[in-house]
Amino acid sequence: MLKTLLVFLIIFSIIVIIHEYGHLFWAKRAGILVREFSLGMGPKIFAKQAKDGTTYTIRALPMGGYVRLAGLNEEAEVQPGQSMGLTFNNENQVVRINLSESIDINELPVRLDRADLVNDMVVDVYEQGKEELITYSVDKEAEIIERDGTVIRVAPLANRYESASVFNKILTNFGGPLNNFILSIIAFAIVGFLLPGIPTNSNQIGQIVENSPAAHAGLQAGDKITSVNNQSTKNWQELVDRIGNYPKETVRLEIQRNDQVIEKQVQLAENEQGNGSLGITISESTAIKDRLLFGFTATYRTFIMVMSALATLFTRGFDLNMLGGPVAMAQATSTVANKGMIDIIAFLASLSTNLGIVNLLPIPALDGGKIVLNLIELVRGKPISQEKEGLVTMVGVVLVLILMIAVTWNDIMRAFF
Template sequence: MMKTIITFLFVFSAIVVFHEFGHYYFARKAGILVREFSLGMGPKLFGHQGKDGTTYTVRMLPLGGYVRLAGLNEEDELEPGMEVTLFIDENDQVYLIDLTEDGDYEALPVRVDYADLAEEMIIEGFPMGSDTLTRYSVSKTAQIKEQDGTLVPVAPIESRYESASVSRKMMTNFAGPMNNFILSVLVFMLVGFLLPGIPTNENVVGELIEDMPAIEAGLQTGDRILAVDGVEVSNWQELSTEIARHPGEAVNFQVERDGQAFDQSVQVDSVSHEQTGEVSGAIGIVRPQRTGFFDRVKYGFTETWAIMTGVVSALYHLIFRDFNLNMLGGPVAMAQMTGEVVDYGFIAILQLMAYLSANLGIVNLFPLPALDGGKLVSNVIEGIRGKPVSQEVEGIITIVGVAILVLLMLAVTWNDITRLF
């Protein structure tokens, strides 16, 4: 159990952090201030502000991570009525806004009446013990000490998400899923070099298993099977499906060897599957494999593409044909999958990571508010209109999207739990 938990946390966190790094990197390239890059969720354990202004934090719950982009789905730091502590330099500019309750005798406690930390860079408020409304100028390099002690920079308008061009916003939003696809390709490529050979989908005989019908019938490695019981087959999937349909039967195979086609009768064995009890046919041939350098490199791309197209197809059937929660899986299902593969070794864990990464990339591109796909739709609308959707409207849409996602996640998680029992 502990091995499964550790593996699950490692796999899930690696996928999410790689996703968030995509947003981080391209936001920086777009001139958008990244206020925080967090490993984990929940209460902060550790924080360090880099020279780039980004605060890097480690949080208590080791479940992925996130990046905070200045101006993107952020609430105002200061609201009327808030009690804050201001640190003012020799030029009468605020260089630190302390939102904690620690207090400092060298600082100035102020009750905020109005604040603009994007364009005007001012705070208006009442100093402690005074009824006089006072305006304070805020430096563009000022810092905000949040209630949990995290130090983040203020975000002047030129460094905020809303000031970036539409194309740079789109690249920033697309970069997360893109990184998931890159991770999937790289990990599957690594798997390709770790495997003894790369399985192909050709309708060709690979290795032959001793004392099984194929070798007894005289089939050889490299034979191409053209048809099974009169049904033409063009790939391994079709071949294995047709063989499975004839347990215990003598079946005619059309075979091609050295450019010559001939018929060969094969007595198909009956195999009973332990878990399901279903009986299917088998003749003792192994899927063909390739061992070339470029075959192993190509494996990273072909496997990732197969997963991406498979997820799109599944989502299409889920939405437009037959909605079934059993087609979806949440953290519980991911943990269960991890438990099933962890005993198979390092390669199986890598394959799971690549599979989940490609899944996360596609799902995040779904055009639903609060997902990267929803943000991309908003960017397209902004490009067409020539101006962004108002923050109020976008905030409402995001809240609705988050509510839908939370409800769906609760339903999926509950369904995953009930399926376990």
């Protein structure tokens, strides 16, 4: 159990970090202030602010993570009526606003009346024990100490999400899933170099199983089966499909051996699934090019498999059994954790592709939903109001939360009852 938990946390953390870094990278390229890059949820354990204003945090619950972009439906962090401490520079500009309970003795204690940290960059405050309203200008790189002690930077309008071009907004939202696909390609490429050989998916025979129909018929490694009962087989999948249609039946095979074309009548066997079986293995390549390409081909196959499964939800009806949550992921992790490094890396690659696709679904609160809003802005020539966008996002969060609860409950019922 401990090994499974450790492997799960490592895999999940890698995928989340890579995903969120994609958002961070493109946001910074667009000039958007990334206020926080967090690994995990809940109470803060560690925080460190970089020179560019991004605070990197590790939080107590190792489930997920997030990138906090300035202005992206972010609640106003400074509210009227709050007590706070102000720190000034030599020009009497506010350089730090302390909202935490730990007010430093060198800070000026005040009560906020109004704050504009987007356009005018000012705060209207009442000093402690005084009734005179005073206005202080705020430095454009001033810091805010939040209630939990996290230090973030103020975000003038030019550095906020809403000021970025539509193209940069799309890149910022697409950056997370894009990184998931890149991670999948790299991980599968690593698997390609760890495997003894890479399946070629060709119609060429790799090895002949002893005492199999292929062995009895005199087939040889390297033979290419070009047709089964006059049905062409251009690749391994077509060959498997054709053979599978004739359990325990005699089939006519057309074989290319070097420069010769040979025809053979073969009595097939039947495998455990009730399909026809010839007793051959797929050919493999050890070329470096094929090992590298395995990263792309395996990611593509995983992508198509996930998309097909999602399409089935619409064509055959919604079924919770086709979805898996944390419990299903934990079960799958338990299986691969006991197999070895190759299976663990391949599992990470598959999960990364899954996460990339799911996040691109046009559901509010997911990256795909945000991209839909970006496209609407592109068509309208202006963004929808922040109030409406916030409402749409909230609806999406509720729907996703309900779905997660339903999927998790279904996983528990399948696993334990």
